[in-house]
Amino acid sequence: MIVRNGPALAGGALVAAALAVGLAVGGAARAQEATVPDTMMWSAYDVGSSGYTEASAVADAMIKTYGTRIRIMPSGTSIGRLLPLKTGRVQYGWLANEVYFATEAVFDFASNEWGPQDLRVLMGRPAGFGLGCAADAGIESIADVAGKRVSRIEANPSVNIKVAAILAFAGLTWDDVEVVEMPSYGAALRGVVEGTNDCAGGVPTAGTFRELEASSRGITWPDMPADNTEAWERLRAVAPFFAPTAETVGAGLSEETPAQLIAYRYPMITTYADTSEEDAYNFVKAMDETFDLYKNANPVMPRWTVESAGTTPADAPFHPGAIRYLTEIGVWTDADAAWNAQRLARMEQVRAAWDAAQEQALDQTIPAKEWPAFWESYRQQHLN
CATH class of the missing domain: 3.40.190.10 (Periplasmic binding protein-like II)
Structure with a gap:
């Protein structure tokens, strides 16, 4: 349906x-x-x-x-x-x-x-996306993000799923970093400039990242090399629509100093x-x-x-x-x-699962307000 x-x-x-x-x-x-x-x-x-x-x-x-x-x-x-x-x-x-x-x-x-x-x-x-990190935080690879302060944005799954995928590249999850909840995308980037956090996910062309580059903190983009097959499998397990890219446009980036980021x-x-x-x-x-x-x-x-x-x-x-x-x-x-x-x-698989879950929820008289949680549980069990 x-x-x-x-x-x-x-x-x-x-x-x-x-x-x-x-x-x-x-x-x-x-x-x-x-x-x-x-x-x-x-x-x-x-x-x-x-x-x-x-x-x-x-x-x-x-x-x-x-x-x-x-x-x-x-x-x-x-x-x-x-x-x-x-x-x-x-x-x-x-x-x-x-x-x-x-x-x-x-x-x-x-x-x-x-x-x-x-x-x-x-x-x-094609667009590039990565973890823009303060250079003074000592982060050279995605693995180095463990224990660092990373922005997570309220009600913004589009950005958050990208950050989760980047963390998965190094086998990390949100539990492995110090999560800093932010009210908006702009606030998440601004937090790195102001020292509230160490990293924020975003597009390198964002104006705030240019400010970070020019600030005393500086900017760095930890790489996600395309030839690290196992790491990319972990990343794509979070979201399958990402691909590797060498980004040359944005804060701290150029043809001479590209960063290996995710493309979407x-x-x-x-x-x-x-x-x-x-x-x-x-x-x-x-x-x-x-x-x-x-x-x-x-x-x-x-x-x-x-x-x-x-x-x-x-x-x-x-x-x-x-x-x-x-x-x-x-x-x-x-x-x-x-x-x-x-x-x-x-x-087609998702639609079939949705229909089956709807029938099961009807049989079990699942209240409408509980449907999203019921559907998420059903998805986890029946869809890869």
């Missing part, structure tokens, strides 16, 4: 940020390879986030090229970004790891109102499986056709090439429409296809 239809959006819960309408296409219609709708609505992280900034740059390029109207609905919560996609208010979301959580029906998506969501990815920019996809352009193949195909084609207009919007935009953003792994399977275009231009490989098939099979 796929749960999609949900409650209507509360009035004013999401603030729509309208982008300026591009110049009208005058005279004879220009021939365009991609067929783009007259209007589109997207959801994204809140204003000021890298996801919102990148979505805005792409929207501006599409507005100028196709004369379409695009509105971006920003939200600082995973529910706020996915709910308008679920209800059909937006066509695409520029999302983060809530894509994985929603397909697995965990955290915010474990409730009866959600359940496993049948999401598909169109493209996802953020933001991921996401939609539901029932989005038409033609719409998904043309969206990816439009991303490719307008690349030259947005590629210089900020230092990470060059990573939106189809060769980088149109490959696996990602937090959900790729949409058939996206695969069709990526195959046409020679980007989609047999390895991508194999990964996609495996990911689709996993989602």
Whole structure:
């Protein structure tokens, strides 16, 4: 059972940020390879986030090229970004790891109102993530993080699961570090600068990490070498959508001094499986056709090439429409296809487990408020 239809959006819960309408296409219609709708609505992280900034740059390029109207609905919560996609208010979301959580029906998506969501990815920019540590804390490897003060952010499973995976690289868990609970991502990074903690998980391009680099504490990124197979198996046991990367952009990093970090996809352009193949195909084609207009919007935009953003792994399977275009231009490989098939099979297993758990909960008259805990226990027993 796929749960999609949900409650209507509360009035004013999401603030729509309208982008300026591009110049009208005058005279004879220009021939365009991609067929783009007259209007589109997207959801994204809140204003000021890298996801919102990148979505805005792409929207501006599409507005100028196709004369379409695009509105971006920003939200600082995973529910706020996915709910308008679920209800059909937006066509695409520029999302983060809530894509994985929603397909697995965990955290915010474990409730009866959600359940496993049948999401598909169109493209996802490679992004680096690591433990940004104060250089004066004496941390040279992930193993050295044991006993150190590490930020854990309240109600932010997207960041916390990455830190948990990084700790697992060295066989560590949250129990092996001194956890410093933080109210927000910004506060977690700020704590390293101010000496409240020693390490915080984050993207190297974060402005606060630049401050840490320039401070008396300095910054270091403990490596996770790609050739440490056993360590990467432990890391991927926490979350399977990570891959190794040599990050060269960010605080304390350069081509000469890269760090071996984890790569994931953020933001991921996401939609539901029932989005038409033609719409998904043309969206990816439009991303490719307008690349030259947005590629210089900020230092990470060059990573939106189809060769980088149109490959696996990602937090959900790729949409058939996206695969069709990526195959046409020679980007989609047999390895991508194999990964996609495996990911689709996993989602079928999750949906089957959800249905079975629902039946068992009904037989045992499990109260609705106890369902998330019941489901988590069932998942642990029946899903790897």
